[in-house]
Amino acid sequence: MDYRSTRGSEKYVTASQAILEGIAPDGGLYVPVNFPTIQVEPDWWITASYQEMAQYILTLFLTDFTEDEIKDSITMAYDTLFDTPTIAPVRHHGQVNYLELFHGPTLAFKDMALTLLPHLLTLAAKKQGMDRELIILTATSGDTGKAAMAGFADVPGTKIVVFYPKEGVSPVQEQQMVTQSGHNTFVVGITGNFDDAQTRVKELFIDQAMNQELAHQEQQLSSANSINIGRLLPQVAYYAYAYGQLVKSGQLHLGEPMNVAVPTGNFGNILAAYYAKKIGVPIQQLVCASNQNHVLTDFFNQGTYNRQRDFFITTSPSMDILVSSNLERFLYHLTDEDTELVTQLMTSLESNGQYTLPVALQARFSDFYAGYADDTLVKKTIYETYIQDHYLIEPHTAVAKAVVKQYQDVTGDKTPTVIVSTASPFKFPQAILEAIGDYPTDLSISELVTEIGSLTNQDLPQGIQAMLTNPIRHHLVIHPDDMKDTILALIHQN
């Protein structure tokens, strides 16, 4: 299986090359040149473990890795770092299925790929005979940063630098990041938003002077964001696993489709569901759920992507994004691989802040339903779910739940649906407590997470305990324009 850039100007590369580079040299994103199909015995869906499914699916995509390399990486990634042997359980509460993707070490769905990526990247470097130090640049709106640092901490031959919006993540997300250990981890707040960070990170990948300077120091950039195909493909596995669990629970007969509802900002998680559908996971409708920054909702409903709009800081900060990077990959597939058109659209987005898709292409959106929920609706959804179903959900999951309700009200579609639950309630205690009761507004982080523990009847997860006890190691806050100099200073300090 080869990969090519969405902007088309580069030659085909192997999986290991694509993973190592992170982003294509022309500024596009690597995509598979074709899609394999799942060919398994019927009982595979209900008997395979999470690890077995992930191995099967990744073997289809990562064809220059051996089966043993993939298997060993998966064994190391999905182990006791997760607090449940099922890794990605589907829980059923009040007639609703939640695919809980927050059982990994940092309590967010990003762990599903970022416990694995360091192994894949290390192998990719070996395969390519690349012995430079890897500098992993990462932009985060809260979850990716912590998961990426936890994954790469003290991994030989790597340094990781993460940028996050200083005023745009939850207090727990920030505390998790700034207490991260590891001699090779760096996290820096910026006085801007996630888009400022992500845009500059993408620019640096194609900044010749920067890349030359790094090469001179025997270093090379790569990415831990979902712009890296090696971050995205592991996420395909959990949609297959969720489907198997729905069949196992008797909600579906094998072959009958499910719907999935994904809270999304950077369009990576829902693109992984789209890829799952393309390789044969029976998915009917992809419900694309946005928060008040509903640039994706407007795109799917009106055909125009317009990032020139107010930016809101919401209670679901991981989705506070106006430039959804992975939409570029979707456009590539939607346009039947018309790299010239994709390049035009992306150039228009960069220079005019918007683009409109030709009407004939808008007619191809039928796989997707898009909607959004603002913070008032999110609050109501968290409250109702807790009171009616005795289940505590965090704001991103609540966004998806609210949009599923809109979808079902509008269409009457009764297809069994999986709501992708992207983070643990422990990461967003303030928003949750505000939604469900009359809590004092001045609780400390420790008091906040303790309340969540009482409400869910759980001990504090290991990752939360570590956050409360580890010292703060990262203090830097900079202007986004200083990102390049800051990276160079951090990675070259002794």
Ligand SMILES: N[C@@H](CCOP(=O)(O)O)C(=O)O
């Ligand atoms: N929601 C993300 C933003 C970056 O998304 P990614 O999937 O491209 O890493 C976050 O929490 O950082």
